[in-house]
Amino acid sequence: MIDRRLQPSLRFSGNGPGALAGPGPGDGPGAAGQPGAPEAGTRGRLLARGEAVTLDLEGDPVPAFRGETVAVALFASGARALSRSLKYHRPRSFFCLAGHCGACLMRIDGRPNVKACQTPCSDGLRVASQNAWPSAEHDAFGVVDWLFPRGMDHHHMFTGSRAMNAVLRKVTRQMSGLGRLPDPRPGNVRPETPPLRRLAGASAPDVLVVGAGPAGLAAATAAARAGARVLGIDDGAVPGGSLLADPGHGLAAAASSVREARAAGAEVRAASPMIGYFPEDGGGLAAIRTPDALWLVQPRTTIYATGGYDQNALFEDNDRPGVISGRAAGRLLVRFGVRPARRAVVAGDAPYAAALAAELAAAGITVTRTPRVQRAHGRAWVSAATLADGSRVTCDLIAVCETPAPASEPARQHGCAVTLQPARGGFCIDTDAAGLTSLPGVFACGDVTGYQGPDAAALDGARVGAAAAAAASAARAREAATP
Amino acid sequence: MSGKVIVCRCEDVTLHDVEHTLARGYRDIEEVKRYTGFGTGPCQGKECLRVVACLLAERTGVAPSAIAPFTTRPPIASVPLRLLAGPGAEDLTSARDDDATDEDHGMAG
Numbered sequence: 154m155i156d157r158r159l160q161p162s163l164r165f166s167g168n169g170p171g172a173l174a175g176p177g178p179g180d181g182p183g184a185a186g187q188p189g190a191p192e193a194g195t196r197g198r199l200l201a202r203g204e205a206v207t208l209d210l211e212g213d214p215v216p217a218f219r220g221e222t223v224a225v226a227l228f229a230s231g232a233r234a235l236s237r238s239l240k241y242h243r244p245r246s247f248f249c250l251a252g253h254c255g256a257c258l259m260r261i262d263g264r265p266n267v268k269a270c271q272t273p274c275s276d277g278l279r280v281a282s283q284n285a286w287p288s289a290e291h292d293a294f295g296v297v298d299w300l301f302p303r304g305m306d307h308h309h310m311f312t313g314s315r316a317m318n319a320v321l322r323k324v325t326r327q328m329s330g331l332g333r334l335p336d337p338r339p340g341n342v343r344p345e346t347p348p349l350r351r352l353a354g355a356s357a358p359d360v361l362v363v364g365a366g367p368a369g370l371a372a373a374t375a376a377a378r379a380g381a382r383v384l385g386i387d388d389g390a391v392p393g394g395s396l397l398a399d400p401g402h403g404l405a406a407a408a409s410s411v412r413e414a415r416a417a418g419a420e421v422r423a424a425s426p427m428i429g430y431f432p433e434d435g436g437g438l439a440a441i442r443t444p445d446a447l448w449l450v451q452p453r454t455t456i457y458a459t460g461g462y463d464q465n466a467l468f469e470d471n472d473r474p475g476v477i478s479g480r481a482a483g484r485l486l487v488r489f490g491v492r493p494a495r496r497a498v499v500a501g502d503a504p505y506a507a508a509l510a511a512e513l514a515a516a517g518i519t520v521t522r523t524p525r526v527q528r529a530h531g532r533a534w535v536s537a538a539t540l541a542d543g544s545r546v547t548c549d550l551i552a553v554c555e556t557p558a559p560a561s562e563p564a565r566q567h568g569c570a571v572t573l574q575p576a577r578g579g580f581c582i583d584t585d586a587a588g589l590t591s592l593p594g595v596f597a598c599g600d601v602t603g604y605q606g607p608d609a610a611a612l613d614g615a616r617v618g619a620a621a622a623a624a625a626s627a628a629r630a631r632e633a634a635t636p
Numbered sequence: 637m638s639g640k641v642i643v644c645r646c647e648d649v650t651l652h653d654v655e656h657t658l659a660r661g662y663r664d665i666e667e668v669k670r671y672t673g674f675g676t677g678p679c680q681g682k683e684c685l686r687v688v689a690c691l692l693a694e695r696t697g698v699a700p701s702a703i704a705p706f707t708t709r710p711p712i713a714s715v716p717l718r719l720l721a722g723p724g725a726e727d728l729t730s731a732r733d734d735d736a737t738d739e740d741h742g743m744a745g
Contacts, residue, residue, distance in 0.1 A: 429712055
């Protein structure tokens with residue numbers, strides 16, 4: 154089970170445009186405006202909370218809204234540790250809130266290992282913790298964490314006795330693994346298998362834009378305006394990428410960028426990550442998981458605008474729930490209208506850290522800035538932090554502001570060359586001045602080529618989108634010339 | 637709690653584990669991955685790859701530009717088997733035959 158502290162909802166109640174809901178405790182329990190109506194929340198931003206629903210948290214009702222994801226609704230109502238980790242049974246809760254880190258896996262609707270931060274709330278949705286007994290907050294198996302205080306070298310864990318080794322192997326096999334098998338479907342119905350959809354040849358897009366954040370949306374708009382047939386895809390439930398985490402932008406700005414791309418003629422699909430690239434398959438195919446079918450796409454040109462993954466810093470107990478990425482704190486505040494903390498430590502010196510700290514302070518949160526944290530304190534949730542200078546501050550959130558790491562996997566599968574550039578976030582896709590990668594017809598723009606931030610990424614995207622459209626047009630001309 | 641510095645959250649790999657691996661003489665990112673299991677969990681390295689790559693550069697003195705990432709393989713995001721099992725668009729006409737074969741196997745079994 155998951156323990157919840159009794160406390161008023163952390164959602165902003167929304168006192169009208171331009172006004173921030175009264176800071177401090179006591180916004181009113183569950184106060185979240187009128188169900189169904191978009192609400193003016195933090196600093197007059199539009200929040201699409203949607204209809205009020207109730208989650209079933211291990212038999213316990215939890216108020217939620219359709220526009221929220223499970224992780225956000227649980228956090229707003231006081232749930233803390235969501236599950237336990239694979240090996241040491243350390244408490245786990247969301248870190249990135251963007252569907253990337255795998256820290257918020259829960260059993261949802263009878264299925265194991267579902268990302269709570271990407272699952273939309275619906276009425277009666279069954280949600281439960283994993284890998285914990287009796288509860289995610291007080292897990293008896295957490296004793297493993299104490300038995301191996303520094304780490305575990307599983308290559309050298311044999312005992313002197315064969316019989317003992319056999320016993321240990323049995324115990325380990327029982328304990329290892331993540332989650333339990335899904336609940337059987339009633340009547341053991343065979344799920345329908347939707348046909349694959351192939352977009353190649355005549356039905357192929359001129360430009361496939363992977364990622365619909367600031368760079369991808371700008372690229373899609375520019376390419377479509379140049380006359381290309383554009384398909385834009387994004388892994389998030391709502392397109393917008395880092396715009397949804399940035400205090401200078403938010404949901405309304407993301408929605409407007411998406412409208413602009415669509416008005417230019419681009420198709421933009423949310424909840425549709427690229428799951429792989431198969432270069433050996435008939436000249437190369439990108440496989441895309443849309444909500445209802447698998448698409449196999451062979452575009453004339455491809456633009457990777459996949460942005461970056463939030464990164465943690467290295468300090469003691471850096472995986473404690475309540476240590477979240479700075480951009481996750483931004484998502485809570487900007488996209489969901491949820492107060493991330495009462496006292497927050499903002500750690501790190503990434504370019505977005507100062508704006509985030511200011512936004513948290515404007516929301517009535519006591520903010521402490523530090524270049525780095527030495528140690529997180531607390532059990533199921535952070536209660537204090539030891540800062541760079543050795544001082545200890547009480548807090549209920551550590552927002553880690555590291556440079557995001559380029560999300561270069563899809564491009565790497567495609568075969569694009571990358572270079573490790575620590576100062577720019579990690580393995581950045583190599584591009585020339587026009588955004589062309591090491592492969593003909595394959596472009597990259599925005600944070601995946603090295604962290605730039607949303608405004609620079611959008612400029613980069615517009616430029617590269619136009620270049621990709623020109624390359625696609627040339628490819629089309631070559632196709633027409635070939636009999 | 638125990639003061640671990642976690643490098644890979646999915647697989648509970650600690651900074652000490654990575655340092656221990658380097659001390660045993662493993663220098664390559666694929667070797668460190670195979671020894672510790674980092675990057676093999678649900679996130680597939682999204683949170684730990686750059687940390688370990690930068691650690692390797694720092695501790696072994698190898699230039700960052702000479703360090704390659706580990707190989708990434710499909711699926712990048714999780715995908716339900718029923719989507720993968722669907723008949724291909726141009727195979728739609730033969731879908732009925734596939735079903736018949738399926739039934740034949742069932743009867744034979």
